[in-house]
Amino acid sequence: MSAAGPVSDNEASFTLDAGVFGIVGRNGMGKTTLCNAITGLVKATGRVVLAGEQILGLGPLAEVLSPPELRERLARVDEGGAERVVLDLSEVTLVDSMALGVLLGAKKRLATHAGAIDLVVSKSDIRRIFEITMLDRIFTLYASREEALQVDGAASADSVE
Secondary structure, eight states, X not given: OOSSSOOTTSOOXXXXXXXXXXXXXXXXXXXXXXXXXXXXXXXXXXOOEETTEEOEEOOTTOOBOOHHHHHHHHHHHHHTTOSEEEEEOTTOOBOOHHHHHHHHHHHHHHHTTTOEEEEEOOSHHXXXXXXXXXXXXXXEEESSHHHHHTOXXXXXXXXXX
């Protein structure tokens, strides 16, 4: 990153070692934009990697799982050759049949190159949708992102931006 001017729309690439860290910079340098992109609050074109795993977060504003946007974001991850996708649905309040179809299609596409998609489903009503449709037998469901990322042998997890 450069101190020459605002960089909120530019690329950012960095690696952080374990421990405490912070993002420091003048006003307008893109600190908030970077944090929003990492958390999924704003649409990013890159990837977010945590502990060697790419993270997919739809962000707190993604209360309704939009099939067209989800399909587009999952396609970008698949094009990148993802081995494992962790889709965090913690903030989602509605999953309809179209969204379930998009998830099934993504699972099928990822399986063509031995990839997998796992879901973080922390809300009981959303989990119940997967149970009623018996998709809990198709997808691995985790109660938290931390639980999903602690899976032994996970080579990588990709996020949808």
